[in-house]
Amino acid sequence: MTGDAGRSFVHLHNHTQYSLLDGASRIEEILDRAVRYGMPAVAITDHGNLFGVPRFYQKAVDSGVKPILGCEVYVAPGDRRDQTPGPAGKAPYHHLTLLAEDRAGYGNLMRLVSIGYLEGFYYRPRIDKETLARHGRGLIGLSGCLSGEIPRHLQDGRMDLALRSAGEYVDILGRENFFLELQDHGIPEQRRIFSDTVEMGRRLDLPLAATNDCHFVDPGDHFAHDVLICIQTGKTVNDPARMTYAPGHHFRPPEEMWRIFAGVPEAAANTVRIADRCHCTLESGGRHLPRFDVPAGMTVEDYFRQVVEAGYRSRERQWEEQRRGGAAIPGPEVYRRRLSEEIDMICRMGFPGYFLIVWDFVRFARENGIPVGPGRGSAAGSLVAYCLQITDIDPLPYGLLFERFLNPERVTLPDIDIDFC
Structure with a gap:
């Protein structure tokens, strides 16, 4: 019902039970x-x-x-x-x-x-x-x-x-x-x-x-x-x-x-x-990951690819030293192909921002002397995680599969287990 003359009114100032110890309205x-x-x-x-x-x-x-x-x-x-x-x-x-x-x-x-x-x-x-x-x-x-x-x-x-x-x-x-x-x-x-x-x-x-x-x-x-x-x-x-x-x-x-x-x-x-x-619509259901702020003029996917590529070049020097030392590790073309496949999969499934967030807080920990574990769980099978120094285990020499961590058939969100001490 409305007011005496059919006039409506909207209460714009209401306190619910979430006004703690003050609101008694459910x-x-x-x-x-x-x-x-x-x-x-x-x-x-x-x-x-x-x-x-x-x-x-x-x-x-x-x-x-x-x-x-x-x-x-x-x-x-x-x-x-x-x-x-x-x-x-x-x-x-x-x-x-x-x-x-x-x-x-x-x-x-x-x-x-x-x-x-x-x-x-x-x-x-x-x-x-x-x-x-x-x-x-x-x-x-x-x-x-x-x-x-x-x-x-x-x-x-x-x-x-x-x-x-x-x-x-x-x-x-x-x-x-x-x-x-x-x-x-x-x-x-x-x-x-x-x-x-x-x-x-x-x-x-x-x-x-x-x-x-x-x-x-x-x-x-x-x-x-x-x-x-x-x-x-x-x-x-x-x-x-x-x-x-x-x-x-x-x-x-x-x-x-x-x-x-x-x-x-x-x-x-x-x-x-x-x-x-007032017309504020909120999305319900679905996945809502935090947004990672990237440099002006770049998409989160562009920045993700840039950061991964920089990490790959750093790891590449390490692999070259290992090969000179006689280590039995795959050739550069194998690493490059694997990296490309992982990047494409991560971007296709909408997780570049998630990787950047994890990369950011792990980098902060390392730069501030907080010990970080080498990696565990299925994320250790990701070459991208290794290039970003999220993990410190090279997955290729051990035959670890990226698909155990992320693949199109996975219905649950991936998660990267990190140990700090």
């Missing part, structure tokens, strides 16, 4: 409710991670609801690597809601989340505006909850700083890709900055978007969520000073959201417009 419950309410789409925006995306995407597709992939990221007030504590009573990060408009946007969202964990972790995985500027293509931004940068400035009575921050996000994401987020759970602070946020939209000509920051599905789930927050913060439900959420953070029906935002109907209508813009 993905299946969110989608069941979206179907019941006739919502054309729904988003998940878990705190600082994309753990729930694969499950959510497939379940949403199966339910006939468009999945919108998002994340509520943490933004450092300055450099993401700066671990200076925040002002008294304030966390050293702001919240920002990001939604992937397309596949490129989802790729950038994954990069941002990874950077947050690898480079900006301080209490939470944080990015910064410089990182967002580098990886902002394909993303739609919403200004966030009360813990967002702009809402915090408004709570402090600093409209000037709020306007400046909004301008920075517009410069980063583009005017058409940044929305001022409105929420109303009856919290005094929200009510106090509501009109200021609307005024900002008027002054900067920025669109508004209504969200409910859903942390549980039904109003009756509020107590269960309260217990979850107590576990997170080490408090008990009997502690009057504990952190707690207002009861309204549930998955409200469309007509309720339209009623709450009756004074700014465009904020509710924009949720559907945003949903219409």
Whole structure:
């Protein structure tokens, strides 16, 4: 069903069980409710991670609801690597809601989340505006909850700083890709900055978007969520000073959201417009290997052939010395023919990137004094692996077969066993 006047609404700010110790909404419950309410789409925006995306995407597709992939990221007030504590009573990060408009946007969202964990972790995985500027293509931004940068400035009575921050996000994401987020759970602070946020939209000509920051599905789930927050913060439900959420953070029906935002109907209508813009398709099934970055102007296959050829020339000098020493090893034409056959097979089956990845980390180990085993398993039968110094066993003198490692009839992915110590 839709709203009182047949009006639809899309929840763009939802926390699932993957917002650890904070979200009490299960993905299946969110989608069941979206179907019941006739919502054309729904988003998940878990705190600082994309753990729930694969499950959510497939379940949403199966339910006939468009999945919108998002994340509520943490933004450092300055450099993401700066671990200076925040002002008294304030966390050293702001919240920002990001939604992937397309596949490129989802790729950038994954990069941002990874950077947050690898480079900006301080209490939470944080990015910064410089990182967002580098990886902002394909993303739609919403200004966030009360813990967002702009809402915090408004709570402090600093409209000037709020306007400046909004301008920075517009410069980063583009005017058409940044929305001022409105929420109303009856919290005094929200009510106090509501009109200021609307005024900002008027002054900067920025669109508004209504969200409910859903942390549980039904109003009756509020107590269960309260217990979850107590576990997170080490408090008990009997502690009057504990952190707690207002009861309204549930998955409200469309007509309720339209009623709450009756004074700014465009904020509710924009949720559907945003949903219409989001078209991110994920492939399911099949093989998805990591992509190896190659020099500009080259394909992964070209670079693979180049690296293997360089390794072959190095091994060729070794073979010449062995022949001069009287070793009974095959002639150059045998090695060259075997190498050509292996390269063709590897490229035909789509594994040059896999070999380059293994070559890269084995080379790193050798260059940094980390002992690497000579090779074991069927990969020891690969001359390509030997030329790349992934293995240190020449397969030809021992009659080892490449086909035991890789052949067109193999249904499982090949794997190269490496021993480090």
